[in-house]
Amino acid sequence: MIRIAIVLGSTRPGRLGKAVADWAYSRATERGDATFDVLDVEDFGLPILDEPLPPSLGRYSQPHTKAWSEAVDRFDGYIFVTGEYNHSIPGALKNALDYLYKEWNNKAAGFVSYGSSGGIRAVEHFRAVAGELQLAGVRAQVALPLATEFENYRTFVPTAAAEMNLQTLFDQVIAWAGALKVLRPDQSHGHEPGMAA
Template identity: 65%
Template sequence: MIRIAVVVGSTRPTRRSRQVADWVLARAQERGGAEFGMLDIAEFDLPLLDEPLPPSMGQYTHEHTKAWARAVAPFDGFIFVTGEYNHAVPGALKNALDFLYAEWNNKACGFVSYGSSGGVRAVENLRLIAGELQMADVRAQVALPFATDFRDYTAFTPSQTAEGQLGPLFDQVTAWARALQPTRE
């Protein structure tokens, strides 16, 4: 069975990403077609990248890096839930991605973003990062503007449009994760 992780991409105390990630995970589990889990980077307490060697060498020295690697490695694909911070990906998510290399390789990824413009600029930033980490990013994405998908800009209340965009995202991430499976074996 293909395993897909919903990655909570912010550690900010007032983050919206956990609300959104919980919604994504619940809808994914209802839909089926893969085994879905969650990775919340806030639970790993990663410092600013502190490994002495580049992650591409795979020689992790710190226990927090090894724990993060053990959590990421079993998944075949990822759905990154990200806010848009200053027209880019949140620093905590970028840092979490930078800690590892082989654990991301030849895996599929998709994006659910939020922000004043739906977080689309953060996703464009993530697509560049995914390419360098040898992840295959899918076309379908869900963009959640604060004005339409968050009551009073705080409480997540997904629109029907957002609900409808999840299906193609799940389908594409699952299909690409399955298609890339031979490259990971």
């Protein structure tokens, strides 16, 4: 079965993203076409990138990097929950992305964003980063403006439109995650696609 991670990218105290990620996970578990889990960047305690070698080499020296790599690698696709900080994604999320490379390659990515403009500018920036990591971003996006999706700009109460958009996002991420599996090494048989077993 397709495995999708809901990645919570904000680490700041009182973050709004926790409620958004919990909502996405709750709706995801009502589906039967994929398995879902939450990866909270905060749980991994990643310092500012401290690996001496480029992530593309996959030769990690730090225990926190190895733990993050193992957690990320087991999924076929990701739904990133991100706020918008100065027209971009939170620094903690960018740092977490920068730690790894092959673990992201040829996998699907969907975006659930929030902010004064629904986080759309953060996702526009994120899509460029995802492309460099060979993450295939789907077209659908869930954008959650603070004025309409959060009571008093703090308490998350998703509208019917947000609920519908989330289901479309799930559909696209799951479909693309399945399609992209053929581009990744078959770890269960130890060979590259197109090579004799």
